[in-house]
Amino acid sequence: MIKKVRIVGAGLIGTSVGLRLKAAGSSVEIIDINSNAMKLAADLVKSEVIAEPDLIIIAVPISANTQTVVEQLSNNSKSIVCDLASVKSDLLLKVKELSANSDNFISLHPMAGRETNGAQNARADLFEGRAWIGVSDSFSHAKNKEIAQNLVEICGGTLYWLNSKEHxxxxxxxxxxxxxxxxxxxxxxxxxxxxxxxxxxxxxxxxxxxxxxxxxxxxxxxxxxxxxxxxxxxxxxxxxxxxxxxxxxxxxxxxxxxxxxxxxxxxKIPGKHGAKNRDYSYLPIVIDDKPGELARIFNECAKVSVNIEDLNIEHSPGQETGLITLALSNSDCMKLSNHLENLGFKVHPAKNR
Ligand SMILES: NC(=O)C1=CN([C@@H]2O[C@H](COP(=O)(O)OP(=O)(O)OC[C@H]3O[C@@H](n4cnc5c(N)ncnc54)[C@H](O)[C@@H]3O)[C@@H](O)[C@H]2O)C=CC1
Ligand SMILES: O=C(O)C(=O)Cc1ccc(O)cc1
Incomplete structure (x- = not known):
């Protein structure tokens, strides 16, 4: 259990990790040099001020990463500091050169993201079922490795170790x-x-x-x-x-x-990483291309208390019908499928991926 966490960088990655840690019961403080980003992320993760964090996560742009890691290491000698940047070799050399506390450092890289940055695009499930790379030459204490493992597990990912050059x-x-x-x-x-x-x-x-x-x-x-x-x-x-x-x-x-x-x-590209994957059923429904059709489906979901986890719409210009595929839990999928069929919707057999 990671009890107290500070996240520096309230963007896509920092806020997503914050949402997940908060949901797992950690106390989270999230800070940023941009006050708007910080306010949004702080509201999302219910940020609180933390004096001595167990873990400080750096999720700032690469250009500010090394300096932020070094600053946090020197100002918080009892905390483990972990960065999430996409490139590592130069970072490790500089942290070892510039910080007396480099033993408290651990470098991780979540292999997941989105095309859009910022806290407004953060999701608690961003890292679910994803690989994380731990940089094996970035720690010297077993405790760092343990806390990294714990963080990745909380985020629903799987951790693999490589050295910085291999990474x-x-x-x-x-x-x-x-x-x-x-x-x-x-x-x-x-x-x-x-x-x-x-x-x-x-x-x-x-x-x-x-x-x-x-x-x-x-x-x-x-x-x-x-x-x-x-x-x-x-x-x-x-x-x-x-x-x-x-x-x-x-x-x-x-x-x-x-x-x-x-x-x-x-x-050779595997579909999964051996971690918990989103275990949804995918329910295809053909709808007419006219106003209100999607709303009708959403209303029926609400009526039978079915939670839509995700959705995809396939439709191209001039096409009279569209295919909407709802990602649902297995039980919600059976319930909704029967309910919509009884109402005359064009529901097709559900698939598992
Ligand atoms: N976006 C992606 O798909 C992935 C990004 N990463 C890594 O995560 C890190 C963050 O990326 P994103 O969250 O996408 O960026 P982002 O642009 O969404 O967020 C970065 C945040 O850091 C803040 N910031 C900048 N300098 C700061 C400083 N000195 N102190 C405090 N806050 C500061 C910015 O105001 C911004 O809110 C990067 O190092 C990136 O390489 C890793 C995996 C995936
Ligand atoms: O969206 C995708 O498929 C990605 O691969 C995102 C991504 C972007 C940058 C990283 O350092 C890691 C992952």
């Missing part, structure tokens, strides 16, 4: 390059008209989801992890040049190899 090399491949490629594809569409883009399939939406990401955060990540990213970019550019060569020389065997390599990489 930065790996995240260049599994997080930074995907972000760059998503942005480059979305950027290449900017000269197209809305009419043209209306014709796009789901694949383009899937590939460009990350392109809405916060530009300041990502420019800082690229700066901080420039060496590992440059190495990976060279490999990707080589692969693309090789593919271009295969296309211009009409080498179909090489093109098949290219896609087979992609199939192979994709098949």
């Amino acid at each position: 930065d090399d790996l995240v260049a491949k599994i997080s930074h390059i995907p972000q760059i490629l998503s942005s480059v594809i979305a950027g290449s569409l900017s000269s197209l008209s809305r009419e043209n883009l209306n014709l796009a399939g789901q694949g383009l939406r899937d590939l460009t989801r990350l392109a809405s990401a916060d530009a300041t955060l990502w420019s800082q990540i690229l700066t901080e992890n420039h060496a590992a990213i440059a190495t990976q970019l060279d490999l990707i550019i080589d692969d693309l040049n090789h593919l271009k060569q295969s296309i211009t020389s009409n080498n179909s065997a090489a093109m098949v190899d290219f896609f087979n390599k992609g199939n192979n990489g994709k098949s």
Whole structure:
């Protein structure tokens, strides 16, 4: 149990962790240099002033991370200080160099986020079922490791340990390059008209989801992890040049190899992290494209006390019907499915993912 926590940085990540810790029974203080962000987050997490926190979590932009870690370490010699930044090698070197209390430091990285930053986008379940990377060369006491494990468990994630170099090399491949490629594809569409883009399939939406990401955060990540990213970019550019060569020389065997390599990489990406996953049933309902249809469904949910955990709407311009999929607990799903069917709604068999 982590009893008293201070969170520095009331943005997306800090407030999300704060919401989760508060729900788990911790006392939480959340602070920020921006008074509006701080007020919103403080209301959300019911912030209170804490004199001697067990744990101080730093969730500020990368550009302010090292300095904030060092300040908190020197002002709070009895607290463990933990940062959540996306890049680590330089941070560890500097903390060891600049802080006499670096033994109290532990560095973690939640591999989860959203395309939109700020406390207004925070969610208590942001880290549910997600991987966290613990930086193994950032602690020297078992207590730090224990508190990190505890924090990740409270957030519903699973903790894996890597050293800082392994961390930065790996995240260049599994997080930074995907972000760059998503942005480059979305950027290449900017000269197209809305009419043209209306014709796009789901694949383009899937590939460009990350392109809405916060530009300041990502420019800082690229700066901080420039060496590992440059190495990976060279490999990707080589692969693309090789593919271009295969296309211009009409080498179909090489093109098949290219896609087979992609199939192979994709098949290795696990869906889950062995942690608790959102265990929902997904109920598809076909609705007519007319005003009030969604409201009718929501009203029926309220009437039978069914809680909608999440929802997805598939609909494209000119289509007379839409598909709404509700994420529900298993019992709510059965109850709602029967109820809506009796009322004549077009309910389809529920799925588990
Ligand atoms: N956004 C994401 O998807 C993920 C972000 N991270 C890491 O989490 C950290 C925070 O990112 P977000 O929450 O997305 O950013 P954010 O922009 O939502 O929030 C950052 C907050 O820190 C505040 N701040 C800036 N300097 C400060 C200082 N010196 N003292 C106190 N508060 C300060 C800002 O006013 C802002 O409210 C970054 O280090 C990032 O690398 C890690 C995993 C995912
Ligand atoms: O949205 C996603 O899929 C992400 O991968 C978000 C993300 C952004 C930055 C990180 O350092 C870690 C995770």
